[in-house]
Amino acid sequence: MTLTNNTLVIGDNSEVILHFDLKLSDGSAADSTRVNNKPAKMVMGDGSLTKNFEDCLRGLAAGDKKSFLLEAVDAFGMPNPDNIYYVDRTKFSTDTPIQEGMIMGFSQPDGSELPGVIRSIAGHSVTVDFNHPLAGQNVTFDVEIIEVRTASAK
Template identity: 60%
Template sequence: MTTINQDSAVTLHFTIKLKDGSVADSTHNLGKPAKFVIGDGSLSENFEQCLIGMTAGQSQAIELAADDAFGQPNPDNIHHMDRAKFIGESEVEVGTIMAFSGPDGMEIPGIITEIVGDSVTVDFNHPLAGQDVIFDVEILSVE
């Protein structure tokens, strides 16, 4: 039985829940599990430490404080844009999540948090930044 350690390739299903029990994200919704290598930077170090030692077939609920999950909101990730940039967008309203082109051409999701006159405030922080979360993980395979 292979145990998760540094450099293991891990395939797992996870469900991210908030403290109130509501589900924020789940690989079950996508219909396919997540796969990553321990130490590749896709997960926080503290989260990886919680996975080390687990084996395929194991399930566990891992509670993470905001700093260990998606970090704290960064004020530099909040941008004010001219409403004219949104011409043709059907719904520019508070709470709308839109995809914007980042400097590297990758799409970045931003959530509209405020509209004042011609100024639209868009928050590019991860929607779960600043939140304590619970990861329900189910380890499918370890290579």
């Protein structure tokens, strides 16, 4: 992080509070902090954003507004066929009806949860896609930097 005219700019180890809008190439909104007027808070390098998204933020300061077009490979990557699984329908709870297009959480051996999109249901086979829902999509990343400060040491 460097100082420019006594203003902190985003660099390694910056804590950033920002509003962002993520739009698909057709202009539809994919995500936005403005919906609930609750800005996002992140620390550069903490894993909450990919390196490509973080690179867009580097050098920006409080008050800056910028728009970036990221190709799919630089945003959420391309869909990986190895992330598509066929699951027996009996593995799903009868309490929760499954439908194509719905996103469900799947428990992992380590206790974490991984989201998967139900792509199709055919007889006893359910196709679940564990790729990021925006994989393969070009996105526009609009940001408004609210505050930049040095991240506190842990």
